[in-house]
Amino acid sequence: MKLNLLLLSLFTCLSLSAQFPQLSDQAEVSLITVGPGPSLVDCFGHSALRVKDPALNMDKAYNYGIFDTTEKNFYLRFAAGTAEYMVAAYDFSRFYNNYRGQNRWITEQVLNIDQAEKQGIFDFLENNILPQNKFYRYDQFFDNCATKLRDIPRSVLGDRLQFHGGHLEEEATLRDLVDENSFNHPWMDLGIDIGLGNLVDKVADVEDRMYLPDYVLSAYEHATISRNGQEVPAIKATNQLFESEYYEIHRETLSPTLLISVIALIVMILTVKDYLSKRRSRWLDFVLFLITGLVGLAVLLLWVATHHTTTVNNLNILWAFAPNLIVAFLMIKKEPKQWLMVYVRFLVILLIAMTFVWIGQLQNYNTAMIPLMIMLTFRYVYLWQKGLGGTRKRAF
Known part of the structure; x- marks a missing residue:
């Protein structure tokens, strides 16, 4: 049984490698974090993956935060927990210009991975954007644009990718983290609090917190990859692509x-x-x-x-x-x-x-x-x- 699974996995990997372009040694895979915006939808920030390969003249953003509000019964399906989001790949400059135009900071973290690992993540992403694979059921806490940055590299690196929580200064629950980001939207925060059960009141570890883009960024700052018996930093370079003077300050509103x-x-x-x-x-x-x-x-x-x-x-x-x-x-x-x-x-x-x-x-x-x-x-x-x-x- 195990041999069959191994052969199936190997066949899948070979099929994907044959189907998608081979990255050059100049390629880089990066995690992109976008700062918060003023609206409720934007106050939690945003995340995406980037694959850049000058040799292939390719620079793509893989955005898992795409949804269509004009889709039939979208809001009803969202309320019922059956709304589907999708991933879309497009030129990174378009992604960058969109969020720069919104005056939201953009930070890039370049993954410290080898050629085979880069190819594995790229193949995964390219397979994901196929029409039959691009949709996924959105979950605010467990499957969103931010958690994809935690889960996709791990699908290739496995347990060699480790997130360490030593940098977390205070205990917090998932509910606390919602409050932390929605302080300028107290009425919506009240509605969210009323609608959520006690599953969000357990103490959140470093991986639980990675449903929020800010915590994805900080988690990878302290993450390691096990390589040849040694722990090496998961990130080899951090680039501030766009710095913004915008930051959320408390706005007076009816409490x-x-x-x-x-x-x-x-x-x-x-x-x-x-x-x-x-x-x-x-x-x-x-x-x-x-x-x-x-x-x-x-x-x-x-x-x-x-x-x-x-x-x-x-x-x-x-x-x-x-x-x-x-x-x-x-x-x-x-x-x-x-x-x-x-x-x-x-x-x-x-x-x-x-x-x-x-x-x-x-x-x-x-x-x-x-x-x-x-x-x-x-x-x-x-x-x-x-x-x-x-x-x-x-x-x-």
Whole structure:
């Protein structure tokens, strides 16, 4: 069996070598990292591979970040985790001019590899751009333009390519790294935090972090290749192709934590008013239950009805409880069902559980959840104790 696999692998390599041009000894294979831009799509940076061979008059960029938003149902497929990105190869000058025009820095790291390894990576890339191979299922954390720079050289070098994490100064999770790069997009960051499960809350090692271009660059700065029993640097030269004065600075914007805190204060004031007047603001309960139910439904669908790898095990369901969507229409009635008192008690228990989940680091939540939790607990306890009890006939 092993012999058959070896022969198949050898046959594949020979076939690829015969199919694609042979690189000269002047050829170089490089990793390209592009700095962040101002938009949410660009704030994480970008990565590509470059193969340059003056003898063949060739200088190509292999860009794995290509997608077509005009494709039928693209956004629906993206939400479902089935969106396909593709790799495209084109003249490097076009790639360079595009990102230089966006005023984003461009850094090249030339791989310290021998002729056979260069040819192996080149053959892999050329095979990948064939029409039958160019598409791949995009994954934000595990299969994107940056992770390709980690995985493709390793597919040729194997375990001889080693990434060392000694340069990492602080522990961080995948969620922390999202926050680190999206600080100027707090509302989108909140949405991402709500949509992600606890799989992104494990401590990320050096290879986990390489879903981000910056961490690919730093990982290769400290990476080694085992050659003839010795560890040699994986990078033989680093070239700053374009230096940019642009860097992201914190922009003042409406904070989700601030806005939710204001809303929470208003809800709590209305709740005290309800308690003192012995009346229940039914429309307030309807809105709260409707919104938490809708968010809960979205969280549940991301968990069970999509192909995303990081939206499972999402403990945001402890506050965003999908059945609230139905209960909202029962809460608007003048005389709500008595069993709803038991239901809101259960919601209070879920919020208490959420507190222990957060403290125990089973899942980390966005800081905007703090005022939200306080608000919901305050309202639910009121409904449990007074709002759905003896004051029912005076509700409005």
